[in-house]
Every structure is written in C-alpha cells, then in structure tokens.
Amino acid sequence: MSANNQGDQEIPFTTDQPTNQATETSQRIEEIDVAQADESDSWETDDEGDFYDEHAHDDLSDHEDDEHYVDLGLSKHLIECYPTTTAEEVSVVGALCDICLNEYKSDDKLRTIPCLHRFHSKCIDKWLKKNSKCPMCRSDLRKSEWYSD
Known part of the structure; x- marks a missing residue:
C-alpha cells in the first residue's frame, strides 16, 4: 500500500x-x-x-403478474383464423375503429376477434402480433375458453 x-x-x-x-x-x-x-x-x-x-414461452400465463413479463402476441396463423367481413356487411359504416380512430368505410375489411370486438383488419392484425389481449376489453385471446366448442 x-x-x-x-x-x-x-x-x-x-x-x-x-x-x-x-x-x-x-x-x-x-x-x-x-x-x-x-x-x-x-x-x-x-x-x-x-x-x-427454448422452453421460455411454454407457459406464458405463469408470468402475467411478473413486472418483467413481455406479451409476445399471437401467431400470424392464429390471427388469420379470426373471421373478416366488410363494414357494410355488418352495418358499421361511419363508426370508429377503436385502434386507429378512423371511420369505417363501406368496403373496409374488418376482423372480429373471439370477444366479438371488431376492428380494421390491418389495425387488429398489427396489434395482435405484439399483444395477446383485446385492446377494448383486455380479454386474453390465448385462453382456451375462446377455442372450446
């Protein structure tokens, strides 16, 4: 020293x-x-x-309360399984998409998710790639009850 x-x-x-x-x-x-x-x-x-x-995402529901949890969204395949329609077919022309806040036009393609909320297909597809919950009611679309008969 x-x-x-x-x-x-x-x-x-x-x-x-x-x-x-x-x-x-x-x-x-x-x-x-x-x-x-x-x-x-x-x-x-x-x-x-x-x-x-490789097993980090096996059971994501175990980590929902973890402050470091990152929602990885849904697969493209699953998202594309949700039905689409046009705004005119479901009589919502002029209503607002709750994601982009633009009005639905008659020929706009809309996607309905299992909780029965509808959005522009492009808006909800982008949302669901990063989030597995409905942007309106926060229903977790990964839960099995959405897929039961």
Whole structure:
C-alpha cells in the first residue's frame, strides 16, 4: 500500500476502489450466467449467437403478474383464423375503429376477434402480433375458453 502526500497529511492509497469491486462483481455474474447456460440442455443460440431458453414461452400465463413479463402476441396463423367481413356487411359504416380512430368505410375489411370486438383488419392484425389481449376489453385471446366448442 502506498501513500499520497497532501500537505502535511498522508492519505492512504488503496487498490480496492469501488470500481474494482463493481468490475469483479460484473465478471462473476457473467461467469454464473455462462455456467448456467452450460448446465442447461434447453439453451440454444439464435442467429446472432445470443443464448435463449427454448422452453421460455411454454407457459406464458405463469408470468402475467411478473413486472418483467413481455406479451409476445399471437401467431400470424392464429390471427388469420379470426373471421373478416366488410363494414357494410355488418352495418358499421361511419363508426370508429377503436385502434386507429378512423371511420369505417363501406368496403373496409374488418376482423372480429373471439370477444366479438371488431376492428380494421390491418389495425387488429398489427396489434395482435405484439399483444395477446383485446385492446377494448383486455380479454386474453390465448385462453382456451375462446377455442372450446
């Protein structure tokens, strides 16, 4: 340990600075992350080489109350299973789409989701790719009750 002179006082100089402790902690966390990735047979890498757990999305409903939960939306295939019609066919010409707030025109294509809310097809398709809940009533469209006979 060396000392720095400042006037008549000697100030001790140590190598255990907080930045060194933070660096050591960060390195230790990385070592733990790598060790956990190596121990798990479900870890895969994506195209960029980043690790992900192939079972991470198996049961998303378990994480709904988690503050870090990210809704991944619905698959394109499932979204396209919801019926479409025109605004004129369902007599809603002039009503507003609750997503884009534009009026429905007679030839606008609308999609009806299981909770029976209707939106412009393009609006709700884009919404459902990122969110699995109805933008109006917040019904979770992943729940099995929407698909039962």
